[in-house]
């Protein structure tokens with residue numbers, strides 16, 4: 001048995017990833033900046049970046065200096081935007097790694113521009129109220145932006161997946177802020193995946209898709225759907241017949257009605273398979289959908305495989321396809337009452353990542 005498929009693992013289909021990135025680029029009709037923060041939403045930023053290189057993205061987006069540094073060490077030469085505000089003590093390391101900070105705080109901008117000529121992007125808060133310069137406060141950076149113009153300016157939509165009037169309001173505020181700058185930046189960017197799923201083309205110069213690349217999204221109102229990228233699979237490590245009236249797992253939340261065949265799969269919440277899926281989630285075994293029985297435990301999850309011919313060592317699929325059945329990442333997230341972003345980014349390092357197709 002190959003090393004990585006012994007217990008439990010994540011498969012990442014790089015062919016589907018590049019297909020999804022192509023869909024985003026075609027809709028945007030401008031160059032893309034794939035968001036590969038948080039280790040590419042948990043999937044592995046370095047192989048993901050290498051796979052996306054063939055699409056000639058403008059650059060990549062990360063959240064921290066350490067993430068950017070890892071990409072530089074892996075040979076990525078394109079611009080790397082750090083989307084989370086950097087603090088002044090991060091600046092030397094950011095410059096050393098040739099990272100482009102996305103800044104919105106006038107004080108931080110002044111320090112960055114005083115200590116280097118390296119490019120920076122201006123972050124404009126148009127309603128998300130998380131980071132960035134408030135759209136109606138551009139006057140606060142006019143002077144510094146005249147002397148050290150930002151290479152780019154950007155904003156972020158808080159409800160692009162709803163597609164309501166807040167998106168238009170934010171876009172109008174962004175326009176207003178950009179117009180108030182002394183020099184119009186060459187690179188303007190705002191759109192994330194949910195926007196691109198619903199609209200086309202981008203009115204700006206770059207787009208920043210993330211989750212769609214990884215096979216999630218495509219909800220209500222979307223006119224494109226991503227190809228599945230991620231599968232999570234685990235071996236069945238134990239099997240037993242549980243007699244009528246007996247219970248399964250901690251706190252006895254599952255009780256057998258009649259004799260039930262229970263399989264134990266080597267995947268638990270320490271792998272990122274959430275406890276919220278207890279008695280609610282399902283898995284695929286030999287192409288058949290079977291329910292999670294009882295509470296998900298740290299390292300193991302029990303499945304009711306009654307009527308399914310399976311053995312110890314067989315594979316159970318918790319996200320992804322097996323035969324004609326499919327457990328879509330969006331569906332699993334919904335069942336767990338979480339977003340697919342959170343589910344993917346929560347897959348733990350204990351699961352080896354296996355990259356299929358493409359060139360990692």
Ligand SMILES: *Cc1c(COP(=O)(O)O)cnc(C)c1O
Nearest residue numbers: 035083156192193208209210211
């Ligand atoms: C994560 C992120 C994105 C990508 O969003 P998706 O919804 O995953 O496409 C774009 N811009 C910023 C600022 C982000 O933090």
